[in-house]
Amino acid sequence: MKYLTLLAVLMIITGCTEPEPRAFGQVERDRMTLTAPVNEVIKQILVEEGQQVSAGDALLRLDDTVAQAQLAQKQAELAQIQAKLAELVAGARGEEIARAKASVAEAKANVTEAQQDYVRTQRLYKTRVLTKADLDQAKANLDTADAKQAQAQQSLNELQNGTRSEQIDQARAMVNGAQAGVAIAQKNLADLTLITAQAGIVDVMPWQVGDRVVKGSQLVGLLATERPYVRAYIPATWLDRVSVGAQVNVLVDGREQSLTGTVRKVRSEPAYTPFYALNERDRARLMYLADIDLDAAGQQLPTGMALEVELLP
Structure with a gap:
């Protein structure tokens, strides 16, 4: 009788125990947005939506007529x-030094x-043949000749000294500044060809060839193919058990075996509602966004696929 009573109690306890709650989320990948560096016309589109691209692939080109001219100007x-x-x-x-020497010789003469x-003027002035004005004029001519000789000699010295x-x-310094200007012009020209920095899938291509785009507008949207992760809403009651680096189970519909995820953030x-606006009962219903990296088995899961996350025992 005791054994039957104990068995009944265990069955009641087991039936009352609720399973560990699960958090819901979906597969996400990093989004890359390539924007227009200038106001310009789209010259060429090299990819289409849904196409997979590798790092370094060219996606789109803007008209580079103005940029080419600016580069040529800076190079000149x-x-x-x-x-x-x-x-x-x-x-x-x-030849310049020889010409300067000739000028010095002429000035000396x-x-x-x-x-x-x-x-001669001094001698004639003393004999009263010439006036004082004639003597002053002769002295001025001599001073002028001396000054011109000094000037010619200085010009020769400047050429000889280098x-x-x-x-x-x-x-x-001016050359360095001009080289920097050329580098900037080259960078502006290169920016007119949009190149992907990492492998991905073209998600959005909102423009066509011939469209004039405004600086800063989105030209291409990409989804990175590397490092997919789960973005899940976890309840507030999990916060003391879920931290960066923690391991969790990721359940995929149609797969018997779960995946392993690592909490990234x-x-x-x-x-939703801010914490300070809720009472104790409602605070337990708060949800926090968490990013969870998938293991190798989950790298090929499609973006947007719904998943469930549960804590490891």
Whole structure:
């Protein structure tokens, strides 16, 4: 009789025990959005919706007429500045130095002539043949000749000494700035061809060839094929048992064997009504979004497929 009573109690307890609740979710993949870098016309579309692409594949091209012209302009500016720098580094040509030396010789001859004229004027002034004004004019002519000789000599010295280091440094800085401008123009040109950074499936292609798009508008939407995960709503009662790195069972309809998932992230805020607006009974009904990475067996599950998640015992 005791055994029958104990068996009945166990059956009652077993019947009253509720199974572990399950969380519901669906398979998700990272979404990649490629936007228009400029206001431009679509020149070429290289893929279509549903097509699988690999990392580095070109998806779409915008018209590059303006970008090509801007690059050519920057390259011409760079070439001009580089030529100026080369000229400064090389210094004066032999012909320029020879011309400067000839100018110095001419200036010396003019000084000699002015000196002779001044001496002659002084002698005639003393004999009262010429006036004081004539003497002053002769002195002014001599001073002018001396000044021109000094100027010619300085020009020759400048050519012979070469370009100042400060000028060369300025020219080199201008070359660096022009090279940066060319790099920016090249980057702007390359950006007109949209390239995928990782393997994926083309999900959205809202435009056609010939459409003029606005900067920042979506041109291509991709779903990454790598690293699918489950986005599930977990109840608040699970929070003390579900943390980043925790293992869970993922149940797939039609499969007898469950998959193993690893919790990647749990949102700190509930998905619905804020925590502080609920009483103790209602707080147990709060749901929190969690992202759960799938194991190798779940890598091929289709995006959007509904799943169930349960805690490991």
